[in-house]
Amino acid sequence: xxxxxxxxxxxxxxxxxxxxxxxxxxxxxxxxxxxxxxxxxxxxxxxxxxxxxxxxxxxxxxxxxxxxxxxxxxxxxxxxxxxxxxxxxxxxxxxxxxxxxxxxxxxxxxxxxxxxxxxxxxxxxxxxxxxxxxxxxxxxxxxxxxxxxxxxxxxxxxxxxxxxxx
Amino acid sequence: xxxxxxxxxxxxxxxxxxxxxxxxxxxxxxxxxxxxxxxxxxxxxxxxxxxxxxxxxxxxxxxxxxxxxxxxxxxxxxxxxxxxxxxxxxxxxxxxxxxxxxxxxxxxxxxxxxxxxxxxxxxxxxxxxxxxxxxxxxxxxxxx
Numbered sequence: 001x002x003x004x005x006x007x008x009x010x011x012x013x014x015x016x017x018x019x020x021x022x023x024x025x026x027x028x029x030x031x032x033x034x035x036x037x038x039x040x041x042x043x044x045x046x047x048x049x050x051x052x053x054x055x056x057x058x059x060x061x062x063x064x065x066x067x068x069x070x071x072x073x074x075x076x077x078x079x080x081x082x083x084x085x086x087x088x089x090x091x092x093x094x095x096x097x098x099x100x101x102x103x104x105x106x107x108x109x110x111x112x113x114x115x116x117x118x119x120x121x122x123x124x125x126x127x128x129x130x131x132x133x134x135x136x137x138x139x140x141x142x143x144x145x146x147x148x149x150x151x152x153x154x155x156x157x158x159x160x161x162x163x164x165x166x
Numbered sequence: 167x168x169x170x171x172x173x174x175x176x177x178x179x180x181x182x183x184x185x186x187x188x189x190x191x192x193x194x195x196x197x198x199x200x201x202x203x204x205x206x207x208x209x210x211x212x213x214x215x216x217x218x219x220x221x222x223x224x225x226x227x228x229x230x231x232x233x234x235x236x237x238x239x240x241x242x243x244x245x246x247x248x249x250x251x252x253x254x255x256x257x258x259x260x261x262x263x264x265x266x267x268x269x270x271x272x273x274x275x276x277x278x279x280x281x282x283x284x285x286x287x288x289x290x291x292x293x294x295x296x297x298x299x300x301x302x303x304x305x306x307x308x309x310x
Contacts, residue, residue: 012302013246013272016310018256026310113309117280119256121243121310128305152240159265 015125015160017152022145023048023082023094024120028106029059035078036137038102043140046094048082050140052149054133055079056123077106079122079133083146091120124153125160132157172198173208180212240264244271246306248297251279254308259285275302 025042027035032053039051058076062069086094095111114120126132132153168176175198179189186209193199210217218224242264245254255271257264267285274296281295288295 012304012306013244014306014308014310015268016243016245017241018243019241110310117254119282121245121256123310152242155240155264156242159268 011126011128014123014127015156016121016123017149017156018119018121020088020091020119021085022120022149023084023086023091024114024122025080025095025098026056026107026110026122027078027080027102027104028110029075030078030104030106031073031075032078032136034102035080038098039080040139041101042080042094042098043082045097046086046090048084048086048094048140049144050083050138050142050146052081052083052135052139052142052146053078053137054081054122055136056133057127057130078136081122081146081149083141083144085145088118095120122149124149125156168200168204168208169198172200176205176208177212180209242268244268245308245310246275246302247308248275248300248302250303250307252306252308253279254281255288256282257285257288258282263289270296272302274298275300 023042023046025038027038032055035053039053042048043051056077056079058074060074061072063071082094092111092115095114099108099111122133124132172193175193175196176189179192184192186206189209190199190202190205193205222230239258239260241256241258243254243256245252247253253275255276257267257271259267264285267288270288270292274292276295277297278295283295
């Protein structure tokens with residue numbers, strides 16, 4: 001059943017999970033603590049049962065002076081997925097609320113794109129030089145939308161003959 | 167919530183070995199009637215019997231249609247770019263048909279820029295939805 005050409009083709013396309021019921025957020029170039037802060041705020045304000053944070057890409061910055069490392073920090077792209085299913089209007093409300101409050105330019109662009117498509121998508125497979133997203137933080141219940149998302153990721157990575165990163 | 171009197175009466179009747187139907191009828195006669203589901207919960211507790219494992223089986227057929235359990239289907243988005251223009255296919259389905267549809271879309275981009283379609287439809291008739299001669303770009307410029 002497995003197609004050997006599939007893995008070769010996977011560089012030119014991206015695979016993700018899409019639907020209208022799951023609340024998803026995409027924070028670009030942010031630190032994890034900030035993402036956690038906004039995820040907790042949205043989780044409590046909109047009564048979501050729980051959430052999961054996935055790290056999709058990572059950049060490490062180093063400040064050097066005469067070969068000596070003075071300071072280093074990490075910035076990454078994170079995806080937040082909430083557990084409770086929400087209708088599309090509530091989904092849009094939550095995404096826009098976080099985008100406005102956090103003032104994250106990447107997230108604002110992401111939300112606009114989802115509104116144009118009328119469904120939200122997150123990447124679950126590998127990108128050109130980026131690995132598949134991996135779970136870095138979990139909070140609360142994980143039995144509904146999160147479970148569904150992780151099952152889809154397992155399906156995608158299984159199709160690409162890759163091991164799940166968790 | 168059941169009153170203390172109701173609970174005591176259910177316990178008493180259960181000890182006498184009466185069935186749930188008999189208990190319900192007796193309670194109604196004594197003007198102590200309560201919801202069937204709640205009554206069964208107490209009867210099971212007092213008789214020490216477990217709840218039925220597959221309650222769906224015992225739902226009469228005429229009510230089954232309303233209570234049909236929906237099987238969650240997988241939804242996979244395949245996206246990339248063709249000549250610098252983003253293209254996206256949103257697939258839904260399950261198991262083998264979804265896998266086959268994913269293979270087809272990963273090999274050939276869709277004719278439309280944005281397509282939401284069941285996996286079975288693409289598998290049944292790929293030339294209708296997918297380009298024959300074009301290929302996906304090597305380095306896609308597409309956003310989620």
